[in-house]
Amino acid sequence: MQIIHHGAKTGVTGSCHELRLGQYGVLIDCGLFQGDETKQSLDIDFPISHIQALLLTHCHIDHIGRIPWLLAAGFRGPIYTTEATAALLPLMLDDGLKIQLNLNRQQRASFINLVNSQLRPVPFDAHAPITFPDGSQIEARFQPAGHILGSAYIEFTLPDNSNVVFSGDLGPCNTPLLVDPVSPVQADTLVIESTYGQRNHESVADRGRRLKGIITQSLQDGGAILIPAFSVGRTQELLFDLETIISQVSPLMPSNGEEDIDWQRLPVILDSPLAAEITDQYELFQRLWSKEAKERVIGGRHPLSFKQCITIESHQEHLALVNRLKASGEPAIVVAASGMCTGGRIMNYLEALLPDKRTDIIMIGYQARGTLGNQLAQERGKVQINQRQVSVKASVHTMSGYSAHADQSDLLKFVANINHGPSKIHIVHGEYAAQKALAKALQAIRPESEIVLAAEQ
Ligand SMILES: [Zn+2]
Numbered sequence: 001m002q003i004i005h006h007g008a009k010t011g012v013t014g015s016c017h018e019l020r021l022g023q024y025g026v027l028i029d030c031g032l033f034q035g036d037e038t039k040q041s042l043d044i045d046f047p048i049s050h051i052q053a054l055l056l057t058h059c060h061i062d063h064i065g066r067i068p069w070l071l072a073a074g075f076r077g078p079i080y081t082t083e084a085t086a087a088l089l090p091l092m093l094d095d096g097l098k099i100q101l102n103l104n105r106q107q108r109a110s111f112i113n114l115v116n117s118q119l120r121p122v123p124f125d126a127h128a129p130i131t132f133p134d135g136s137q138i139e140a141r142f143q144p145a146g147h148i149l150g151s152a153y154i155e156f157t158l159p160d161n162s163n164v165v166f167s168g169d170l171g172p173c174n175t176p177l178l179v180d181p182v183s184p185v186q187a188d189t190l191v192i193e194s195t196y197g198q199r200n201h202e203s204v205a206d207r208g209r210r211l212k213g214i215i216t217q218s219l220q221d222g223g224a225i226l227i228p229a230f231s232v233g234r235t236q237e238l239l240f241d242l243e244t245i246i247s248q249v250s251p252l253m254p255s256n257g258e259e260d261i262d263w264q265r266l267p268v269i270l271d272s273p274l275a276a277e278i279t280d281q282y283e284l285f286q287r288l289w290s291k292e293a294k295e296r297v298i299g300g301r302h303p304l305s306f307k308q309c310i311t312i313e314s315h316q317e318h319l320a321l322v323n324r325l326k327a328s329g330e331p332a333i334v335v336a337a338s339g340m341c342t343g344g345r346i347m348n349y350l351e352a353l354l355p356d357k358r359t360d361i362i363m364i365g366y367q368a369r370g371t372l373g374n375q376l377a378q379e380r381g382k383v384q385i386n387q388r389q390v391s392v393k394a395s396v397h398t399m400s401g402y403s404a405h406a407d408q409s410d411l412l413k414f415v416a417n418i419n420h421g422p423s424k425i426h427i428v429h430g431e432y433a434a435q436k437a438l439a440k441a442l443q444a445i446r447p448e449s450e451i452v453l454a455a456e457q
Contacts, residue, residue, distance in 0.1 A: 001158060003191060006046050007031060008429040009454040012195050012368060013062040015429055018051070019156060019164060024132040026053045026140075028154060028166045028191075032065025032096070034342065034368055042066060044073040053130050055140055056081035057168025058151035059088040059232060065096050071114060079118045080128050082142045084150025084285045086121035088232060088278060095231075095274050099343060124152065146171030146181040147404050148233035149282050155184050164189040165422075169429070170406040170414055174204045177240050177282075177293050177303070181406075183417035190415065190422040194430030195366060195405040197438030207401025212245045214362060214397050215333065219266070223358025224325045224332050226394075228346045228373060230339035231275035233404045234365050236282050236304055238335060240293070242268050243306045264308065271312040271321065271336040271345050279304050318345055326352040339365040341372035350376075351385045359394035364402035369431075408441060416445050428454040 001021055007014030014033035018025045033042065048070070054077065056064055067079075081089070090112045097103045097111060122128045128140045136159050142152035147169040156164045165187040173180045202210070218225050229235045249263045270276055282289075282304055286297060296303050312318050325332060336346040350372070353359040367373035375383050377398050382391050400407075406414065415422070425442060427435045432455040439451045 001162070001164070001189075003164070003189070003426055004046075005426070005428055005454045005457065007033065007066075008062075009457065010432055012366065012429055012431070014066070015063045016066065017166060017191060017428065018046075021132070021136070021138065021158065022134075024050050024052050024134070024136075026055060026130060026138070027051055027070075028055050029057055029063040029168070030054060030066045030070050031060070031062040032100070034062060034340065034371070042069050044069050048073055048075050051075060051077060052132055053077050054079045055154055056085055056089070057145065057154060057166065058148055059085045059092045060148065060169065060230070061092060061096055063168070064089065064092060065100070067093060067115065068097060068101065068111065071111075076118065078120045078130075079115065080120045080122055080130070080140060082124060082150045082152050083121040084281070084288060085152070086119050086150075087281050087284070088150060089119070090116065091274060091277050091281070092232065143184065144179055144181060144288070145169065146173070146175065146178050149178070149236070149278075149285055149288060153181065153184070155187070162188045165191070167192040167414070169193050169195070169404065170410065171404060172201060172204070172406050172410050173413070175237060175290075176204070176244075177237055177290060178288065179290050181414060183414050185418070186420040187418050187422045188420075189424045189426070190418070191426040191428055192411065192415070192438075193405070194411070194427050194434045194438040196403065196407040197411065197427070197430045197434035199400070199407055199434075200409050201400040201403050201407045204401055207399055208241050208244060210399060210401070211241055211362070212249070214360060215245070218360040219331050221358050222329050222331060223356060223360065224329075224334055224349070224353055225360045225362060226346065226349050226353060227333065227335045227362045227364060228339050228341050229275070229335050229337065230365055230404070231272055231337045232278045234339060234402055235270070235272070235275045235335055235337075236279055237402060237404075238364065239268070239270070239279070239306075239309060240303045242333065243301070243303050246306065246308070247301065266308065267332045268306075268309045269312060269321065269332055269334045270309060271318055271334055271349075273311075273313055275335070275337060276311040276313075319348065322348045322352050325349070326356070329356065329358055339373065340367050341376065347385055351388065351390055354383070354390050354392045354394050357393040357395075361394050361396045363396065363398045366403060366405065408438060411438060412441055412445060415442055422446070422449055424450045424452065426452045426454060
């Protein structure tokens with residue numbers, strides 16, 4: 001058995017790993033490189049004729065975005081993933097094909113049909129056997145990873161009964177919308193992500209309080225609140241928290257000491273057709289929600305589709321809203337993609353509203369090196385948008401509590417709770433410093449484990 005990393009070796013994008021057994025192999029994820037890592041070619045630069053299946057941990061673009069290139073290289077094998085990821089995958093791929101490859105509607109539809117013909121949705125906890133041409137068989141099992149809807153870590157049982165676990169992206173504990181990940185009982189070999197291998201987040205309880213504080217302050221100052229968010233995962237966590245805040249605050253908050261702002265009328269604008277479609281899928285898969293979230297629904301609340309949440313569909317509507325907010329400075333919360341400000345509708349808002357000191361930007365996700373989001377988080381005075389220099393007068397707030405990723409303490413807990421193993425740990429999907437920090441912390445709790453860093457291979 002061999003594990004080969006074809007991506008996410010020295011950074012957090014382009015996740016793609018191969019589990020090789022003799023002459024055959026399976027791929028785990030096939031993601032796009034983003035930010036500085038886009039300098040790497042997207043063409044599949046490794047042999048695939050022996051690859052018998054692709055398994056997807058979840059549908060973030062850095063785990064699925066290179067599927068078009070994989071199929072272009074000739075891969076026609078089955079694609080195994082959870083039912084919710086299978087439902088989200090066409091939406092995410094369609095968006096990627098539009099943005100990255102500029103394909104028209106018909107070209108996109110025929111590609112999505114091809115992907116659908118290869119898709120094999122598997123329920124959580126079920127065993128999916130994968131048989132190789134020589135008759136040998138491995139088994140895959142998807143378990144909740146708590147990262148985004150449908151996200152899973154994958155347990156493989158090999159012909160010799162040993163097992164290998166690929167963590168995919170693990171979610172933090174105690175997020176209100178999804179269930180927490182539960183560690184596998186056994187993992188002889190573990191491949192684990194390390195996005196936040198060197199850091200701990202502010203707590204989930206604190207994030208709601210801080211968000212409320214920033215919004216309250218901003219309402220008093222006027223201006224829009226822009227929140228760049230990944231369409232899948234962060235957007236829904238954020239909507240969930242906004243609904244919580246709005247349901248708790250007193251209807252009237254003072255603004256400039258003059259007029260009162262009615263929180264119940266404060267528009268929460270979801271300016272992303274993709275995020276809206278994905279939010280619909282979150283509604284359809286309520287069975288995967290946490291107990292707390294389900295209880296709200298039973299109590300008659302609508303955590304993801306509350307009254308003042310407005311969805312912007314057309315591009316004209318979007319442009320009109322950007323201009324209106326720029327001209328009026330009226331209060332509004334705008335949630336738009338992309339999460340790292342590398343494209344999408346958030347760009348027009350940033351270009352129009354960054355020079356306005358009343359604007360507040362709340363950064364809630366991981367910002368990869370080389371992205372505009374990363375530059376904003378560093379509080380640069382000037383940035384480039386659409387080939388124009390834009391001065392940044394807006395206040396930029398960074399909140400780590402919305403990360404979809406486990407922090408160092410969550411990652412350590414995930415490994416500590418494995419009853420048997422791991423004798424070998426591969427650390428992937430993190431900056432080199434994060435991989436090293438996680439390795440050091442893991443070695444302390446698992447002194448018997450051999451630890452390999454993907455960045456050093
Ligand atoms: Zn992810």
